[in-house]
Amino acid sequence: MTTALLARLAALSASLDGPDAPAAAPEVLADRPDGTVVRSGPTVAKAHAPDADPEALAARLRIAAHPLLRGILLPPLPVTAPDGLLALADDGRALTRWPYGGPVPPDDPDAVPWEDAARLLSRLHAVDPRQLPGPVPPMRGPAKAARALARLRAALAPAGGPPSAPRPGTGPLPAAAAAVERAWALLPLWARDAAPPPHTATLCHGDLHLGQLVRHPAAGGPWLLIDIDDLGTGCAAWDLARPAAWFATGLLAPDLWTRFLAAYRAAGGPAVRPSGDPWPELEVPARALTVQTAALAVAKAATAGRPLDEVEEAVVGACARMTSLPDQLAPARPDVG
Numbered sequence: 160m161t162t163a164l165l166a167r168l169a170a171l172s173a174s175l176d177g178p179d180a181p182a183a184a185p186e187v188l189a190d191r192p193d194g195t196v197v198r199s200g201p202t203v204a205k206a207h208a209p210d211a212d213p214e215a216l217a218a219r220l221r222i223a224a225h226p227l228l229r230g231i232l233l234p235p236l237p238v239t240a241p242d243g244l245l246a247l248a249d250d251g252r253a254l255t256r257w258p259y260g261g262p263v264p265p266d267d268p269d270a271v272p273w274e275d276a277a278r279l280l281s282r283l284h285a286v287d288p289r290q291l292p293g294p295v296p297p298m299r300g301p302a303k304a305a306r307a308l309a310r311l312r313a314a315l316a317p318a319g320g321p322p323s324a325p326r327p328g329t330g331p332l333p334a335a336a337a338a339v340e341r342a343w344a345l346l347p348l349w350a351r352d353a354a355p356p357p358h359t360a361t362l363c364h365g366d367l368h369l370g371q372l373v374r375h376p377a378a379g380g381p382w383l384l385i386d387i388d389d390l391g392t393g394c395a396a397w398d399l400a401r402p403a404a405w406f407a408t409g410l411l412a413p414d415l416w417t418r419f420l421a422a423y424r425a426a427g428g429p430a431v432r433p434s435g436d437p438w439p440e441l442e443v444p445a446r447a448l449t450v451q452t453a454a455l456a457v458a459k460a461a462t463a464g465r466p467l468d469e470v471e472e473a474v475v476g477a478c479a480r481m482t483s484l485p486d487q488l489a490p491a492r493p494d495v496g
Contacts, residue, residue, distance in 0.1 A: 160190050164206055167248055168197035171238060171256055172204035194388070198259055202236065207253040207388060213245065215296040216253050219387040220244040222291050222362075231282050232390075233260055233375055233383045260373025260383060273402075273415055274422035275382040276372055281426035283384065284395045286362045298363040298393030300400075301352035304447050307454040308343055308351075311336055314458040332461050335475045339453045342446065342478035349394075350447040358394045361429065365389025367398045395430035399423065400444030403437075404452070407445060408477040410470065446481060453478045 169185035183200030190196075195206040207216060223232045224244060236256040238246045246254045264270045288295045315336050348354035364371065366389040374380045402419050405411035424433055431437035456471035467475060 160187070160195050160206075164195065164248060164250075164252075165197065167254065168195065168204040168206060169199060171246070171254060172197050172199040172202045201259050203257050203259050204238075205255050205257065206248060207255065209250070209252055211253050211388065213247065213253050216255075216388070217245050218292070218294065218296055219390045220255065222295065222390060223387045225291055227286050227290060228283075230381065231279055231286070231384060232387065233257060233373060233385045257385070258375055259377055260375040260385060261377035261380070263369045263372050271369060271415075272372060272382050273419040276367070276369075277419045277422035277428070278426045279372075279382065279384050280364065280367065280398050280430075281423050281428035283364060284361050284398070284429050285427065288360070288362050288392050291362070295362070296391040297356075297359070298365040298391035298397065299389035300363070300365045300393065300397040300444075301350055301356065301447065303366060303389060304350065304451040304454075305352040307451040307458070308339075311339060311454040311458045314461040331466060332457055335453070335457045335467060336461075338475055338479040338482065339450055339457060341482040342450045343454075345481060346447055346450065347443060350443050356394050359392050361392060361395040363391065363393045363395055364398050365391060365393070368401055394444060395428075396440045397444045397448075399430050399437075399441060400448040401452075403441045404445040404449045404474075404477075408449060408473050410473060449474055449477050449481075 165185070165187070172185065173183075183198075186198045188196040188198050188203065193208040197204050220235050221244070222228060224234050228234070235244045236258060237243050238254065238256045244255065248254055263272065315333060343351065349356045364384055364386075366386060367384075371384055371386050372382050373385050375383050399420075402411055402416060406413065406416035420431070420437060424431070431440045453471070453474040456467060456474060460467050460471065
């Protein structure tokens with residue numbers, strides 16, 4: 160992040176409580192290639208990814224501000240005028256402004272709001288996209304998975320070679336990358352962002368994980384979904400796929416998965432059948448999210464020059480099992496009836 164961008168975000172996130180209100184020192188909450196977030200007191204400002212489409216992002220912001228999404232998505236704050244929800248930095252990056260929300264405590268597993276997350280997804284999936292300001296863009300989940308594979312290829316490409324070229328030689332990381340590539344090749348085209356998805360009538364978040372949940376107001380307010388960069392119409396099961404993949408690979412305890420799935424079903428969520436085995440709907444998205452996670456893990460390890468950690472090895476191992484027996488990601492345990 161450049162000094163100029165930090166200054167712009169700090170100014171954008173500055174509280175508008177009045178000229179006599181004490182100014183809060185800016186705090187960088189996140190600084191990644193896909194987004195930088197700066198907080199000043201009760202407000203945060205975000206610089207979106209450099210390649211973000213401003214028109215699609217503006218459409219997503221209008222959706223997040225729509226009354227039908229009240230109590231589901233954290234609404235944006237104006238940045239330029241009463242109805243201006245997006246500004247552009249000098250380098251063309253899109254900038255937005257939001258209320259600060261309290262995140263999920265990272266060191267308290269018992270505080271993770273699994274049921275709240277499930278109910279929020281169910282409510283989101285029930286919103287009729289035809290009643291929203293359009294055009295509603297497509298959900299970007301498969302596109303993010305494809306970008307993860309591109310990042311993997313770039314990280315392991317020979318110096319000076321094309322990103323698609325594998326790094327010569329053997330070793331744990333090239334072998335892991337090969338397992339990820341084989342699992343990727345088994346996915347249907349739509350899950351690889353190479354064809355239209357089979358279902359496009361549902362409003363989806365597109366990138367659900369625990370970092371996308373905040374309380375607002377921060378002190379004891381209700382849980383809301385944040386980060387609308389991937390919001391759009393698509394396959395609702397994609398929003399359940401990350402916890403499903405965590406469960407199937409042994410990274411999420413069965414009782415937590417059961418709580419999440421039961422709460423989603425009890426709220427009338429349409430992504431899976433109301434009872435019985437949910438895996439027919441979840442299998443492809445869960446495989447895709449597993450491959451995406453593994454691709455990013457191997458890419459990060461290669462860039463840092465380190466071996467895979469235990470969790471990263473688990474998701475790569477899941478990719479390897481997918482290619483040896485195609486149904487190996489499906490859980491053997493009974494699901495919620």
